[in-house]
Amino acid sequence: MATDHDHDHDHDHDTQILDAIDRFLKTEVRPHVKRLEQADEYPAEIVEQMKKMGLFGCIIPAEYGGLGLSTATYAAVVARIASVWMSISGIINSHLIMAATVLRSGTEAQKRDLLPRFASGELRGGIGLTEADAGTDLQAIRTRAVREGDHYVINGSKTWITNSLHGGCLALLVKTDPQAEPRHKGMSLFITEKGPGFVVTRKLKKLGYRGIDTCELQFDNYRVPADRLIGGVEGRGLQQVLSGLELGRINVAARGLGVATASLRDAVAYSQQRKTFGKPICEHQAIQLKLGEMGTRVEAARLLVEAAARAYDRGERCDMEAGMAKYFATEAAMDNALECMRIHGAYGYSPEFDVERYYRDAPLLLIGEGTNEMQRLIIARQLIQRYPA
Numbered sequence: 063m064a065t066d067h068d069h070d071h072d073h074d075h076d077t078q079i080l081d082a083i084d085r086f087l088k089t090e091v092r093p094h095v096k097r098l099e100q101a102d103e104y105p106a107e108i109v110e111q112m113k114k115m116g117l118f119g120c121i122i123p124a125e126y127g128g129l130g131l132s133t134a135t136y137a138a139v140v141a142r143i144a145s146v147w148m149s150i151s152g153i154i155n156s157h158l159i160m161a162a163t164v165l166r167s168g169t170e171a172q173k174r175d176l177l178p179r180f181a182s183g184e185l186r187g188g189i190g191l192t193e194a195d196a197g198t199d200l201q202a203i204r205t206r207a208v209r210e211g212d213h214y215v216i217n218g219s220k221t222w223i224t225n226s227l228h229g230g231c232l233a234l235l236v237k238t239d240p241q242a243e244p245r246h247k248g249m250s251l252f253i254t255e256k257g258p259g260f261v262v263t264r265k266l267k268k269l270g271y272r273g274i275d276t277c278e279l280q281f282d283n284y285r286v287p288a289d290r291l292i293g294g295v296e297g298r299g300l301q302q303v304l305s306g307l308e309l310g311r312i313n314v315a316a317r318g319l320g321v322a323t324a325s326l327r328d329a330v331a332y333s334q335q336r337k338t339f340g341k342p343i344c345e346h347q348a349i350q351l352k353l354g355e356m357g358t359r360v361e362a363a364r365l366l367v368e369a370a371a372r373a374y375d376r377g378e379r380c381d382m383e384a385g386m387a388k389y390f391a392t393e394a395a396m397d398n399a400l401e402c403m404r405i406h407g408a409y410g411y412s413p414e415f416d417v418e419r420y421y422r423d424a425p426l427l428l429i430g431e432g433t434n435e436m437q438r439l440i441i442a443r444q445l446i447q448r449y450p451a
């Protein structure tokens with residue numbers, strides 16, 4: 063049973079971690095964001111620092127070499143990082159969604175083999191689901207794995223896969239039985255490390271979310287050992303991916319909270335400096351209305367993210383809570399970025415100010431980890447299921 067002493071200890075530990083993150087962001091990240099983002103350059107040195115801080119293992123339990131943070135603390139870490147540079151939160155987040163599939167669905171041997179390497183950041187990666195003709199409708203994927211002795215041979219292509227150029231592996235969703243009905247019974251998930259036949263064909267250009275690599279991939283008779291089939295059983299791939307999505311949605315929601323917070327912070331500061339008609343613009347009611355809405359959105363987003371993260375930490379079903387947090391916090395990011403831009407006038411349209419980046423980064427959050435159209439459908443279905451008439 064948890065005692066008050068344990069609780070205080072956890073609280074101190076979390077505060078120390080959040081303080082260390084703030085120092086790291088101030089000295090190692092903020093001074094370099096503009097240059098790296100504008101050059102679309104991978105932040106290799108920042109990644110080395112993140113490895114040292116243990117961030118690649120922040121939610122992996124200590125017994126497998128991670129920091130073992132609660133989801134609530136992890137969400138706070140992600141929001142802080144995203145309030146300075148959203149791209150680097152993606153380098154950890156997609157990696158941890160991959161790690162979570164092993165943690166939740168892997169065999170004990172897979173956990174012992176892979177999780178310590180994931181936690182140290184020695185082996186980094188992401189998730190390979192999307193194909194040119196299948197995003198929301200994942201059951202339509204065509205990448206195929208065929209068993210040959212103690213290996214599977216994989217052929218097909220993926221697109222929009224983050225961390226695939228600079229990372230070393232992916233949780234890769236494939237079809238092991240394309241004829242299966244229902245279709246998801248023919249889907250499986252593998253941890254695929256780079257090797258012959260695993261080819262990055264193109265790094266994609268993006269509106270925002272720069273510096274982090276998102277690519278097209280080709281699998282050409284790529285051979286993966288059969289013991290890399292997650293859970294050791296075929297046909298559970300989609301279920302394994304979906305079970306990781308609650309966590310994925312909480313962390314995208316936390317990114318939204320970060321971008322919404324950054325937009326508010328910059329708007330509050332700028333509106334006190336810029337003067338029109340003899341007074342700072344923050345004294346005009348039109349600007350105050352915007353600040354009032356932006357601040358309220360940030361606090362509401364924070365509460366939704368915390369509630370979803372706490373439900374996840376208690377082991378409760380939280381697809382509705384995670385969906386609400388994801389939907390609201392990411393729309394808050396987009397709305398606050400636009401309002402922040404308006405408050406900056408022409409300067410908001412210039413890369414000299416960070417708001418231009420928030421405005422380009424925010425839309426990804428509306429799309430990734432289940433589009434916000436899908437989130438509202440999931441919320442509605444849960445409302446109907448939980449409260450039958």
Ligand SMILES: Cc1cc2nc3c(=O)[nH]c(=O)nc-3n(C[C@H](O)[C@H](O)[C@H](O)COP(=O)(O)OP(=O)(O)OC[C@H]3O[C@@H](n4cnc5c(N)ncnc54)[C@H](O)[C@@H]3O)c2cc1C
Pocket residue numbers: 156188189190191192195196197198199221222223224225268271276426429430431432433434435436
């Ligand atoms: C920068 C970036 C990074 C990404 N990183 C990754 C990654 O690391 N790994 C990965 O696997 N994928 C990644 N993706 C892909 C992303 O997950 C997909 O784009 C997303 O799932 C949506 O799929 P889609 O683009 O095919 O859109 P579609 O599925 O074609 O959807 C198009 C539109 O139709 C709507 N729609 C679809 N079905 C329904 C429905 N049933 N009811 C109502 N509306 C519907 C959608 O909401 C959307 O508005 C990334 C994308 C971007 C932009």
